[in-house]
Amino acid sequence: MSQSYDRGLIEDFGRWQEFSAGMWAWIFHKFTGWVLIGYLFTHVAVLSTATVDGATYTQTLQGLESLLIVRFLEVGLLAVAAFHILNGIRLLFVDLGVGLEAQDKAFYAALIGTAAIAVASIPTFLLGAF
Amino acid sequence: MSTQVQERETDTEAEETSDQQQRRRSETGERDDMRERAETDLSEADETVRIKVFRYDPEVEGKKDPRFDTFEVPFRKGMTVLDSLIYARDHFDSSLTFRHSCRQAICGSDALFVNGRQRLGCKTQMVDLEWPVRIEPLPHAEVVKDLVVDMEHFYDQMEAVEPYFQTNDLPDGELEEQRQTRENREKVKMSTRCIWCSACMSSCNIAAGDNEYLGPAAINKAYRFAMDKREGADIKEHRLNIIEQEHGVWRCQTQFSCTEVCPKDIPLTEHIQELKREAVKSNLKFW
Numbered sequence: 440m441s442q443s444y445d446r447g448l449i450e451d452f453g454r455w456q457e458f459s460a461g462m463w464a465w466i467f468h469k470f471t472g473w474v475l476i477g478y479l480f481t482h483v484a485v486l487s488t489a490t491v492d493g494a495t496y497t498q499t500l501q502g503l504e505s506l507l508i509v510r511f512l513e514v515g516l517l518a519v520a521a522f523h524i525l526n527g528i529r530l531l532f533v534d535l536g537v538g539l540e541a542q543d544k545a546f547y548a549a550l551i552g553t554a555a556i557a558v559a560s561i562p563t564f565l566l567g568a569f
Numbered sequence: 570m571s572t573q574v575q576e577r578e579t580d581t582e583a584e585e586t587s588d589q590q591q592r593r594r595s596e597t598g599e600r601d602d603m604r605e606r607a608e609t610d611l612s613e614a615d616e617t618v619r620i621k622v623f624r625y626d627p628e629v630e631g632k633k634d635p636r637f638d639t640f641e642v643p644f645r646k647g648m649t650v651l652d653s654l655i656y657a658r659d660h661f662d663s664s665l666t667f668r669h670s671c672r673q674a675i676c677g678s679d680a681l682f683v684n685g686r687q688r689l690g691c692k693t694q695m696v697d698l699e700w701p702v703r704i705e706p707l708p709h710a711e712v713v714k715d716l717v718v719d720m721e722h723f724y725d726q727m728e729a730v731e732p733y734f735q736t737n738d739l740p741d742g743e744l745e746e747q748r749q750t751r752e753n754r755e756k757v758k759m760s761t762r763c764i765w766c767s768a769c770m771s772s773c774n775i776a777a778g779d780n781e782y783l784g785p786a787a788i789n790k791a792y793r794f795a796m797d798k799r800e801g802a803d804i805k806e807h808r809l810n811i812i813e814q815e816h817g818v819w820r821c822q823t824q825f826s827c828t829e830v831c832p833k834d835i836p837l838t839e840h841i842q843e844l845k846r847e848a849v850k851s852n853l854k855f856w
């Protein structure tokens with residue numbers, strides 16, 4: 440053949456509506472993983488600049504906690520971590536070859552678990568924020 | 570249907586090779602015939618199904634830009650995606666190109682991308698799909714023409730895992746059978762069912778991004794032989810060496826896409842995971 444047509448990779452994310460449970464699990468796992476790494480670096484950077492003395496530390500934290508957006512981000516962070524942990528457990532079973540037929544259900548369970556944890560944490564994180 | 574038409578064409582050719590014009594006339598007549606028949610088919614059919622087919626032909630000016638053609642095909646009970654394509658080709662556009670052979674899900678030539686999912690044309694019932702049905706060539710493979718993709722890369726990956734039985738310990742008698750235990754046969758049973766259709770490879774996101782990745786089908790092939798006890802320890806080690814390379818089993822990120830699309834229901838991810846564990850076991854030493 441003189442020529443062939445390469446439809447490329449662009450279509451991949453255009454097909455998101457057709458993604459299966461396993462694919463979503465993979466995407467969310469990657470995403471939450473990167474968010475956690477990003478958070479880790481920010482966390483280290485912020486706290487290490489704040490630990491000059493006790494007063495600065497308290498001031499920094501109080502300053503952060505007084506921002507409404509930070510309170511919301513904390514809920515988000517917990518959700519991200521919870522999903523990464525729960526799906527991590529799912530992946531552990533996948534690696535061990537246990538219950539592979541139920542991997543999609545395990546993913547949905549991880550999602551539900553994440554939602555439950557996030558909702559349950561709202562009172563703690565948002566108390567007195569308004 | 571298709572054989573009929575072709576036979577007639579060859580007949581005409583044999584008789585009238587010298588008279589091109591007449592031949593062309595008779596071909597046009599034949600095409601009119603077909604169209605007429607299609608029209609009666611269509612008016613008689615209780616129901617028609619619309620298929621949108623990906624078209625591309627690099628050799629014809631004006632068809633170089635990929636596009637979708639729509640065909641209205643009379644629906645009948647038991648109609649598969651492949652049937653509808655055959656109908657469209659035989660009645661509407663003889664240049665519509667796609668691979669098929671066995672029509673019973675065993676030759677592996679008609680893996681297509683139907684309504685956003687890799688499926689075998691001959692194994693997919695029209696009634697199970699949402700209409701209109703969109704039919705495209707397999708993603709992540711170069712399109713040669715219409716629904717035909719270049720399978721070379723897939724075959725290369727299959728060859729890479731040495732997809733044939735090898736052994737060092739042959740039985741003594743020349744004609745003696747190489748017996749396999751029942752359990753061992755059960756173990757490899759599902760993996761032997763692969764028909765080399767490439768649906769799994771096409772569905773795999775990782776294979777799409779990493780051209781050297783062996784891909785699910787090849788790893789499954791490796792599994793089929795690595796788990797076959799008759800091959801012996803040496804050869805198993807050799808096989809594990811192939812699959813545990815950088816672009817072997819470790820590329821798999823357990824998206825389960827391959828398992829989901831395999832028309833032969835092979836638990837591909839499960840096999841890949843098992844080989845990962847085998848690879849670890851063969852390398853781990855605690856002393």
Ligand code: SF4
Nearest residue numbers: 763764766767769831
């Ligand atoms: S493993 Fe399944 S999807 Fe992949 S080539 Fe074989 S039959 Fe086709």
Ligand code: FES
Nearest residue numbers: 671672676677691
């Ligand atoms: S035509 Fe042979 S597998 Fe579909």
